[in-house]
Structures are given as structure tokens and as C-alpha cells.
Amino acid sequence: MKQxxxxxxxxxxxxxxxxxxxxxxxxxxxxxxxxxxIYGHLQATPFLLCxxxxxxxxxDANFINDLYDFLKGTDREDRLGPERACAQGWITVPAMKKGxxxxxxxxxxxxxxxxxxxxxxxxxVGLACILFAFLYTAGPYPLxxxxxxxxxxxxxxxxxxxxxxxxxxxxxxxxxxxMGSLACGLTIDTLLMxxxxxxxxxxxxxxxxxLVVRLGAKAGLILYFLLGLVACWCCFYFIGLGKPLAAIxxxxxxxxxILTTMKMAxxxxxxxxxxxxxxxxxxxxxFGMLLTIGLAL
Numbered sequence: 135m136k137q138x139x140x141x142x143x144x145x146x147x148x149x150x151x152x153x154x155x156x157x158x159x160x161x162x163x164x165x166x167x168x169x170x171x172i173y174g175h176l177q178a179t180p181f182l183l184c185x186x187x188x189x190x191x192x193x194d195a196n197f198i199n200d201l202y203d204f205l206k207g208t209d210r211e212d213r214l215g216p217e218r219a220c221a222q223g224w225i226t227v228p229a230m231k232k233g234x235x236x237x238x239x240x241x242x243x244x245x246x247x248x249x250x251x252x253x254x255x256x257x258x259v260g261l262a263c264i265l266f267a268f269l270y271t272a273g274p275y276p277l278x279x280x281x282x283x284x285x286x287x288x289x290x291x292x293x294x295x296x297x298x299x300x301x302x303x304x305x306x307x308x309x310x311x312x313m314g315s316l317a318c319g320l321t322i323d324t325l326l327m328x329x330x331x332x333x334x335x336x337x338x339x340x341x342x343x344x345l346v347v348r349l350g351a352k353a354g355l356i357l358y359f360l361l362g363l364v365a366c367w368c369c370f371y372f373i374g375l376g377k378p379l380a381a382i383x384x385x386x387x388x389x390x391x392i393l394t395t396m397k398m399a400x401x402x403x404x405x406x407x408x409x410x411x412x413x414x415x416x417x418x419x420x421f422g423m424l425l426t427i428g429l430a431l
Contacts, residue, residue, distance in 0.1 A: 138217030142229045144329035150219035151193045156416050162318050163423030166299025168429035175304035184299045190241035195267040201230045202271040208340050214405045252302035258372040279342045290318020317368035318359045321421045327358045332407035362391040387421040
């Protein structure tokens with residue numbers, strides 16, 4: 135029998151941080167760093183600061199989503215996804231609010247350190263990261279509840295982290311950064327898509343209008359597959375940069391992606407889809423590593 139952690143204990147905070155989600159935070163920074171490398175701009179310190187900022191913002195977003203989904207009553211008893219800290223009583227509401235304040239301040243401090251390398255023009259980007267972490271599930275118009283989740287993933291797990299990782303070292307933007315950002319954002323959106331596919335019935339009852347709720351389960355499954363496929367197509371751009379491996383290696387990702395899509399179709403609904411969540415996270419890491427290696431070689 136699984137034993138719950140002591141409320142507000144170190145173990146409870148680790149569970150609340152959801153360390154498995156840090157894969158989605160790592161991959162964009164790796165790709166941005168690889169793009170900086172091929173143009174001769176890679177620097178260790180700003181790269182590591184970007185990685186730390188990405189981790190802190192991911193944990194901050196996890197805390198915020200945990201708290202506000204609980205307060206809105208979305209984390210129902212029939213929840214199919216992994217257990218949430220506030221809903222399970224692992225973290226009390228006052229403690230979670232303090233945790234959100236601390237992680238937000240730590241992320242802001244990390245962002246201020248990045249200004250040394252990037253310039254003051256990055257301040258609006260940092261503020262947007264913090265603002266939209268809250269707007270995703272908090273406020274009078276929570277964006278995740280109105281079908282904007284996929285757009286936000288594309289922006290804040292694609293263009294912002296990949297592009298800004300490159301920018302703080304390269305002080306510019308180019309088409310390669312755009313294509314790398316697009317490929318990354320599309321791949322990571324598969325994680326949101328499988329979450330929404332699994333939770334479609336509960337989301338419908340809670341009034342959460344995700345793309346899967348709006349378009350149906352069959353469309354969600356097709357979109358899940360197409361996201362990964364189009365991400366791989368984006369990589370063919372790098373052939374023109376004299377980086378054929380950056381185009382070829384990511385195509386290997388399609389094999390586990392197709393197998394996961396087929397398994398997702400077979401399971402179709404229920405808690406068993408949590409296995410697809412794990413496989414999708416693994417596939418994202420595979421894609422990110424393959425593209426990073428392809429760009430670096």
C-alpha cells in the first residue's frame with residue numbers, strides 16, 4: 135500500500151514539483167544551445183542560467199497549476215492523471231502559495247542574471263513567462279480552460295526558450311532558430327495533447343474546453359500524431375545549412391512516436407493512458423537529443 139508523504143515535507147515538495155516534467159523544460163534549452171553552437175555563440179554560463187531559469191519556471195508553473203486547479207475544483211475525485219499535491223493534501227494551500235512566491239522570485243533572480251548577457255530587451259520576455267504561468271490556470275479567464283493551451287505550449291516551450299537561449303548568446307534571430315523553435319514546440323505539445331485526450335470526459339464536465347473536448351477524441355489522436363510528424367518535417371530545413379544529420383537523426387523519433395500513437399489508440403481511455411504520458415515524455419527527450427546531436431555534429 136502506497137504511503138502518502140507527510141504534509142509540507144521535503145518529499146511532498148519534490149512530488150509537487152513533478153520532476154518528470156523537467157524533460158519538457160530541458161529540451162528547448164538544449165536545442166537553443168545547439169543552434170548557438172553551430173553559429174559559434176555557445177557560452178557555458180548563460181547556457182546553464184537558461185537551463186536553470188527553464189527548470190524554475192517549469193516548477194513554478196507546476197505549483198501554480200496544482201493550486202488553481204484545486205481551488206477551481208478541477209482536480210476531482212475521478213481524476214485520471216497523476217495525483218496532485220494540493221488535492222491529495224500533501225501540500226497545504228498556504229504553503230503552496232509561499233512555494234509559488236519563492237519559485238517565482240528565484241526564477242526572476244535567475245532572469246536578472248541573464249540580463250548581463252542578453253540586455254534589457256529581455257525583461258518583457260521574462261515578465262511574460264511569469265505572467266502566462268499564472269494566466270494558464272488562474273484569473274477570471276484561465277487560458278487552459280478556453281483551448282489556448284496548445285498555442286501557449288508552442289510559444290513558451292518552443293519559440294521563447296529555444297529562441298531566447300540562442301538570443302542571450304548570439305544576440306540575434308534567424309530562420310534556423312525559427313524552425314528549431316517550431317519543431318521543439320510541436321513535439322512538446324504532444325505531451326499536452328495526450329493529457330487532454332486522457333482527461334476529455336472530466337474536462338467536458340468541468341467546462342474545460344480543450345482542443346480534444348472541442349474536436350473529439352478521434353481528432354485528438356490524429357493531432358497527436360501530426361504534431362510529431364510535422365516537427366520532424368521542420369528538421370529538413372537544416373539540410374540547407376549543411377547539417378544533414380540534424381534532418382536525418384530526428385526522423386528516428388518517428389518510430390517510437392508511431393508506436394506510442396498506436397498504443398494510445400488501443401487504450402483509448404482511462405488511467406491506462408498514463409503509460410502514454412510516460413512514453414510521450416521519453417519520445418520528446420529522444421527527439422530533443424537527436425536534434426541537438428545532429429546540430430552539433
